[in-house]
Amino acid sequence: MPLQAVESSRLYRQIADQLRGLIAGGEFGAGARLPAERDLARQLGVSRPSVREALIALEVEGWVEVRTGSGIYVQQSAARAPARSPANGQAEWGPLQVMQARELVEGEVAALAARNAKKAQVAGIAAALDQMEASPQEGDEAFHQAIAAACGNEVLADTVRGYWGARHGPLFSRLGDHFDTPASWRAALGEHGAVLDAIRARDTEAARAAMQQHLKKATARYSASWKRAKQT
Structure with missing residues (x-):
């Protein structure tokens, strides 16, 4: 069964559904290697990041199992779980689309924080950056949330929380x-x-x-070649 071009709505989920159907139908047997990401993107008429999310x-x-530097391989059926159905009925946001949205919104949030932040809030942002050195993931979130809290707009702060x-x-x-590595965290810091x-x-x-520059670079790190993943 050939792959079919997909529409943009909830794109990564549509791609995943097609590939799952091909695997379940025997087009790709257990242990088989899927076509390369670039080939799947071409056949589906979508971007490589969308294929990656799928x-x-x-x-x-x-x-499937991702073997860095080797390819994507079909797992045995015993390892498979049903497709996820979020409790609120809304498909989970694709990571790279979230990053694109963050670049648009959080750039403005940072600009507002530069204008509106109180002295104590600036100190809180600095404290979050210090926290990131010891605990990268927790400090990263604390840093962005502190900037959002300092921007002076609750709607934007809630958006960042989302x-x-x-x-x-x-x-x-x-x-x-x-794709997260010590080198990528040093760059983010x-x-x-x-x-x-x-x-x-x-x-x-x-x-x-x-x-904006930070989030562009973060998106690029998540969009890197599988072969470059985990290299420091």
Whole structure:
């Protein structure tokens, strides 16, 4: 059964559904290697990041195994779980789309924080950056949440909290398993420092640019070749 081009709505889930159907129908047997990410993207008429999100969803469900530097392999049926159905009926956000949304929104949030943050709030942002050195994941979240709290707009602060709710989901967790490294956390720490410096200086343009640059680079790290994953 050939792959079919998919529409953009909940794209990664549609791709995962197609691939799952092909595996269940015997098109790819247990132990078989799936076509390369770039080939799947071409056949489906979608971007490689969308294919990556779909493959990670299937890995979470136990349908495939990602072997870094080797490929994507079909798991035995005993390892497979049913497709996830979120309690609220809404498909889990794709990690890379969340990152794209964060770049748009959190750049403005940082700019507002540079203008509106009180002295104690700036100190809280700095404390979160210090926390990140000892505990990267917890400090990362605390840093972005502290900036959102300092922006002066509760709707935007709630929006950022929603992004971090998505970050705690299984797709983001597995993406981090593959692509978070000591080197990537060191890079993120420096990028966060640039955001903090701009907020301290009350420079809205610099804060916006620094946050956008950080999130662009974070997205690029998550979009890296599988062969580059876990290299430091």
